[in-house]
Amino acid sequence: MALRETDPPEVGGYRIEDRLGSGGMGVVYLARSASGRRLALKVVHAQYADDDEFRTRFRREVAAARQVSGAFTAPVVDADADAPRPWMATLYIPGEDLGTHVRRHGPLPLPKVRELAAGLAEALRDIHRAGMVHRDLKPANVMLAEDGPRVIDFGISRATEFAAQEVLTQTGRVMGTPPYMSPEQFSSPQDVGPAADVFSLGSVVAYAATGHGPFDSPSPYETAVRVVDGDAELDDVPPELLPFIRLCLEKHPKSRPTPDELLLLLRDGHVPEPRPLPTPAAEETRPVRRPKRRRRLWLATALGAALLTAVTATTVAVTGGDETAPGDLPTGWQAWHKxxxxxxxDKEPVGPSNPFNRCAATGRSLVCAGDDVMATRFALADGRNTWARPIDETADDLGASTGGTIIAAHSGRVYVYGADDRPIGHDGMSLTRYTVQALEAESGKVIWKTVTGDGPAASEPGTDSIAIPAGVVATYGDESQYYALLGADDGKVRWKRPLPDPDEQPCMLRGAAGHAYLICTLYTGSDITGTSVTQLAPTTGRPSWTVKAKGGDLDLVGQTDGRLVLVGWTGNHRTVTLINAKSHVLTTVRLSPAQPEEASVHLVDRTLYFILEGGSVRAVDPSTGRQLWKTDSTVERSSRPTASGTRLYLASPSGRLAAIDLRTGKVVATSPGRDDGTLLDTPSYVNAPPVLVGDALYVAYGRRSVYTVDVRDL
Known part of the structure; x- marks a missing residue:
């Protein structure tokens, strides 16, 4: 990589010869000492140089890094924490990093993966003996040297912990790369210890064996949810490696083996009996996934022969069940409809008339909302309906709302909203107080409840509320004149920012890939001239960047391959607008053929689906605009689709279900409706997308009802 004019000729007396790369923390140069020894010299970005706390941590971590032997790492040669821009030099390790090698040449053969696993376990053993935790073990930090793998970039990991700019928790101060982080790095970063590196080791070894990480997802937010609350995708892992990787990927840190135990497993095929988990009193207070009991595992080929079929839910608010592996069913599952x-x-309840509009799975719970239900819980296994809450909790309910929705659900909790009506005077008028609430999915207990607006000018926070790792971004204020971040742990307002005057510039809150966006219509006089797309900084709510696009009717439907996808909502769909989330470059892609105006548009994984009320489904590649296939799903007034690794699932308000082959568009299975004639035949009803947990599919239908099927039996 060529040097730039701004690169220094030398740092700390070491001559700079080449630029090896750059990242979020600094620039790495190839340097040479006076004796001719080649070094990898990392110069920290200026933004960290002004942070005294960072310098103190940097100094301490470099001292610790010097204690690591260097047999399995890149030993520290020199460093200066007091330089205008702190730097550290390690021995240069020639060769490719693991990520680059796999991208160029594909997954490693099994013997090489075993060697890699052993080498990384030895490296972690050395790092942990020195009292360090790497915290960012990933393919890019594993060098494939001639004498075995070497772990790099471990000397600065803890120093940057409190200077990181990427927001992955409520405070925005967690170090790591989401697909290779451990659950506790998301849910309890202050308690991260050596076991976090073991979890990352399992993800790295799975990547080396398959070419993809076990928790890969287009969105950092969805990746975090999968790491904390979901199951690893291991269907391509060789059977001989499954015991090793599964042990590393245990959700609870105390259930994971030490590096010494992993080396014993690789050598002899067995490990000691598992250590007991903490008692409930010692558990973290934040709801976390309860791990499966760790069993004694053996490397014998016969015990690892069965591979799991990976399936993942793609709806934003949906996560997999805590006790379910991909290709499996929730513990105790049976077919049910409830x-x-x-x-x-109300003293005289009207009774339900609509299907739920959103359901989500977390832990052992399926939580649904809509039709005036704030939230209600079904057990994933047998459908027991253990609790239900109305959207209006007041005894003198005057509302005839069909509102209610699930904003998001993960880590055993669900975010919803409430709308309490209070009568004023005797003319039938009422005021509404809107709230956003966090509930325990298992019990329905309110964790926190925050008022977002009170009065006739306040707006419902449901459809415009966005879940990000730091909490919920929602409209706020008695006139909905702000948008605000409600913290994930306590619901307190972390920041609030004014919205543009809706008469001059109407805006919508939208979410994609763990970020909140403001989508605003632009006017020149009375003419609509365009749409502005603004990413909101999660730590402040201020604009991180803004891109203006032609066309004043664009809406954000999601993100794929690092690009935001926007479509128009009036007229035939002739183009798709793509915005690169990093470079902010805007591209307009022409659709071939154009798609009908009346189609609903959904982005699922990497594909746009245009769905007509009569059941027609068209799959389109957003990067080229090319129609991939067209089919008649036989499902009228379909919900948003849900996808597994091979199928697309659609359901109607009456519960009719269709499964479509993702590659060919062929309808491979259908199931008849189940509403028993109780659902009124009106096109206004929109039912919840199906929820997929392993092989169990949950379908909302009829009047506040749900049924479940094993997709293998369709």
Missing amino acids: SSKDPSV
Whole structure:
């Protein structure tokens, strides 16, 4: 990589010869000492240089890094924490990093993966003996040297912990790369210890064996949810490696083996009996996934012969069940169909008339909302409806709302909203107080409840509320004149920012890939001239960047391959607008053929689906605009689709279900409706997307009802 004019000729007396790369923390140069020894010299970005706390941590971590032997790492040669821009020099390790090698040449053969696993376990053993935790073990930090793998970039990991700019928790101060981080790095970063590196080791070894990480997802937010609350995708892993990787990827840190135990497993094929988990009193207070009991595992080929079929839910608010592996069913699962109890507080409840509009799975719970239900819980296994809450908790409910929705659900909790109506005077008028709430999915207990607006000018926070790792971004204020971040742990307002005047510039809150966006219509006089897309900084709410696009009717439908995808909502769909989330370059892609105006548009994984009310489905590649296939799903008034690794699932308000082959568009299975004639035949009803947990598919239908099927039996 060629040097730039701004690169220094030397740093700390070491001559700079080449630029090896750059990242979020600094620039890495190839340097040479006076004796001719080649070094990898990392110069920290200026933004960290002004942070005294960073310098103190940097100094301490460099001292610790010097204690690591260097047999399995890149030993520290020199460093200066007091330089205008702190730097550290390690011995240069020639060769490719693991990520580059796999991208160029494909997954490693099994013997090489075993050697890699052993070498990384030895490296972690050395690092942990020195009292360090790497915290960012990933393919890019593993060098494939001639004498075995070497772990790099471990000397600065803890120093940058409190200077990181990427927001992955409520405070925005967690170090790591989401697909290779451990659950505790998301849920309890202050408690991260050596076991976090073991979890990352399992992800890295899985990547080396398959070419993809076990928790890969287009969105950092969805990746975090999968790491904390989901199951690893290991269907391509050789059976001989499954015991090793599964042990590393245990959700609870105390269930994971030490590096010494991993080396014993690789050598002899067995490990000691598992250590007991902490008692409930010692568990973290944040709801986390309860791990499966760790069993004694053996490397014998016969025990690892069965591979799991990986399936993942793609709906934003949906996560996999805590006790379910990909290709499996929730513990104790049986086919069921249930209706929710009526949570109405009216003296004369009207009774339900609509399907749920959103359901989500977390832990052992399926939580649904809509039709005046704030949230109700079904057990994933047998459908027991254990609790239900109305959207209006007041006894003198005047509302006839069909509102309610799931904003997001993960880590055993669900975010919803409430709308309490209070009568004023005797003319039938009422005021509404809107709230966003966090509930325990298992019990329905309110964790926190925050008022977002109170009065006739306040707006419902449901459809415009966006879940990001730091909490919920929602409209705020008695006139909905702000947008605000409600912290994930306590619901307190972390920041609030004014919205543009809706008469001059109407805006919508939208979410994609763990970020919140403001999508605004631009006017020149009375003419609509364009749409502005603004990413909101999660730590402040201020604009991180803004891109203006032609066309004043664009809406954000999601992100794929690092690009935001926007489509128009009036007229035939002739183009798709793509915005690179890093470079902010805007591209307009022409659709071939154009798609009908009346189609609903959904981005699922890397594909746009245009769905007509009569059941027609068209799959389009957003990067080329080319129609991949067209089919008649036989499902009228379909929900948003849900995808597994091979199929697309659609459901109607009456519960009719269709499974479509993702590659060919062929309808491979259908299931008849189940509403028993109780659902009114009106096109206004929109039912929840199906929820996929392993091989169990949950379908909302009819009047506040849900049924579940094993997709292998369709």
